[in-house]
Amino acid sequence: MHNPSHKAATESVADPYVMAPAGEPERVLIVDDHSLVRDGLRSIFDDTFPDCDILEAENLDATLQVLADNAEVDLVMLDLNIPDVSRLSGLTRLREEFPHIPVVMVSGEFDARTVQDALAMGAAGFVPKSLKRAAIIEALCQVLAGEIYVPDMGDDSAQTEVDKIRTRIDSLTGQQRVVLGHLVAGKLNKQIAYELDVSITTVKAHVSAILQKMRVFSRTQAVIHANRVGFKL
Template identity: 65%
Template sequence: MAYAQALKRTEVSDTLAPERVLIVDDHSLVRDGLRSILEFRYSGAEILEAGDFAEALDMLAEAQEVDLVLLDLNIPDASRLSALQQLRSDFPSTPVVMVSGVYDRQTVEEALEAGAAGFIPKSMKRDQIVDALEQVLAGEIYMPGELAEDPQAQEEASIRERIDTLTPQQRVVLGLLVNGRVNKQIAYDLGVSMTTVKAHVSAVLQKMNVYNRTQAVILANRVGFTS
């Protein structure tokens, strides 16, 4: 069994081995670590390095083709996911894997929703990083296993799905509930009648499958909802 798995992994690596990879990170030690992993696994690949996002854009513009980009989540000359979003816009056929020392479920999900092909914690072991990269090169989306299997994450995803069913006006009302506004204040803020506010609140409670506004606020806060 172990031999078969090793053989299969070798076949996948040989078939999908990247020819050129760009590492974008402002810490040279991180770049060195990723480079050593890539060179060990993909000995024939050309490894490019950029210390900031501007340099990365220049390299991508000059390079004929890059098979994979490993992008630091907190690259200094970009704000949060703006670098990822620009790469997805300018180089849509190039998979981008986010790499970060600190991460949480919401950040990982936001990165994947923004088009990342995977999210790799810097704390992962060498073999785990290789496995993650091979999944990406095979066309899959990689998410850290401890997050993918977290029951709490599934519940949070369910809450977001319920919130997504709200109309724009109902989302505004939920946001006001989260901010502690009572019906009379909501009516004043929105310039509508109390009857309209009550109808919106009732719809919010029904769609979120809760019995009162307190429960709705608790669920909204669990997923960091803002209108």
């Protein structure tokens, strides 16, 4: 597992970076069957988030065990091609069993269809291994800030993701759309409950349903997605 004093070598030359986001991760799980890849990603986290606890796993079974044994993992970096998964089956399993943990897919090879499918299935981002070190750090910061990281694949891919967000928002009930509008306005649950004349428990249930239907992990992400498509009541 992680040795805080160890700074693994990586093939990329460290670019001078920038500031870490305000909400730094406390614990991250890196899943890849190649130790050199794990070392490279761990080096990035060690340099960018020096207080972060790094966990590792080589396959999906080990991943599930690590997550079961360790509470409050802030992020999972999941390789697309670990031995005991088929395409995106590992992502599907993690989203089913640990829906509150953001999962970023990592792959040496990727195509627009795979990226789109991963995001549609709830991935918090898709990071190609070919990205430069600084770009990977920027991607991680974006995800940790509650956004979805999409690699540059041309305008068509970006438009496809926007269309999917619109479709997910369209699946909300009328009351859920009203609650989403209040979230976008920055209102707290108790404020929403007062304005709608319902209980806080009811508001929480609506928020939970909104997050599930929009396939996001937090209110912040829901607001980011809503703003991305210009959502208004």
